Amino acid sequence: MARKALGRGLQALIPDVEEAPTDQHQQRVIHVDIEQITPNPYQPRQTFDEAKLDELARSIVEKGVIQPVSVRKVEDGFELIAGERRLRAAKQAGFSTIPAIVKSVTSPEEMMELSLIENIQRDDLNPIHEAKAYLRLLEECQLTQEEISTRVGKNRSTVANLLRLLRLPDEVQKHVLTEDISMGHARALLSLENRTEQTRVCKQIVKKGLSVRKVEQLVKDRFNDVRETPRSPRKSTDLLAVEELMQRMLGTRVNIALGQHKGKIEIEFYSTDDLNRILDLLKVRL
Numbered sequence: 001m002a003r004k005a006l007g008r009g010l011q012a013l014i015p016d017v018e019e020a021p022t023d024q025h026q027q028r029v030i031h032v033d034i035e036q037i038t039p040n041p042y043q044p045r046q047t048f049d050e051a052k053l054d055e056l057a058r059s060i061v062e063k064g065v066i067q068p069v070s071v072r073k074v075e076d077g078f079e080l081i082a083g084e085r086r087l088r089a090a091k092q093a094g095f096s097t098i099p100a101i102v103k104s105v106t107s108p109e110e111m112m113e114l115s116l117i118e119n120i121q122r123d124d125l126n127p128i129h130e131a132k133a134y135l136r137l138l139e140e141c142q143l144t145q146e147e148i149s150t151r152v153g154k155n156r157s158t159v160a161n162l163l164r165l166l167r168l169p170d171e172v173q174k175h176v177l178t179e180d181i182s183m184g185h186a187r188a189l190l191s192l193e194n195r196t197e198q199t200r201v202c203k204q205i206v207k208k209g210l211s212v213r214k215v216e217q218l219v220k221d222r223f224n225d226v227r228e229t230p231r232s233p234r235k236s237t238d239l240l241a242v243e244e245l246m247q248r249m250l251g252t253r254v255n256i257a258l259g260q261h262k263g264k265i266e267i268e269f270y271s272t273d274d275l276n277r278i279l280d281l282l283k284v285r286l
Helices: 009-013 050-063 084-092 108-120 127-139 145-152 156-168 170-177 183-189 193-210 212-227 237-250 273-279
Strands: 029-033 070-074 078-084 096-103 254-258 263-267
Touching: 050 084, 070 084, 070 108, 070 237, 078 084, 078 096, 078 108, 084 096, 108 127, 108 145, 127 145, 127 156, 127 170, 145 156, 145 273, 156 170, 156 273, 170 183, 170 193, 183 193, 183 212, 193 212, 237 254, 237 263, 237 273
Parallel strands: 070 096
Antiparallel strands: 029 096, 070 078, 254 263
8 A cells, every 4th residue: 555645643634723724625614414424434442431422512512512523525425534522422412513624635545544643642542542543554554663653743662562562462452441451551461471371460450459560570570480490590689670671661571691601681572663663772773
């Protein structure tokens, strides 16, 4: 799929009203029949909080829809680009029309990119939904992690760490979606090599309400148990501290092994982009 030059982010979706419009058709706000708007096929948000929708609907009844939704014209009406919560709440509030900005989106690729980036830039998107949105930008829009980080205004390491969440078992991902465990818990679980172990520890977190710090300590203790052999003495506290510091800095598993006359540092990576992210952090240029 050929990648379209875009990179406009929220500014492309929500024009600055104080700025003189260069395209009157794109900047024009019209009232659109809600029934004429079809859902966005690229919506990354898969669940909607009913309580928050009720709250938004009550606000719309009192004050109206303050921020227009964004749509594009299609053959039999309009297709939503951004603003599904506002659309749902307006419909729930009994409104028949909603203010909308009609955008000139010329391709499915551009439609997908605008939609995903707009949703990613909102603070309330669940980490798993955000990670899946990044994956679609990588695979379907053919963006690199560096390009994604620039367009959504987040560090490349943040993008890489969120993508790593998709390596967790489905059961663990569901607990992140339902907010039974946090992003911090999930990152700690990623340090466990065995998916069965990840699921088992996740169940402990939910059942016992373990803190992120407690899980990190539990994972570190398991590392020590696995790595110790009759010929391998326990690592010193200082060495473990260095190992943990490097893991936090690089956002991946690090193992430091000391021999009698030499040692080695093992740094794991999961893709070419992940390797490039680590090289950037180490300030290595190839």
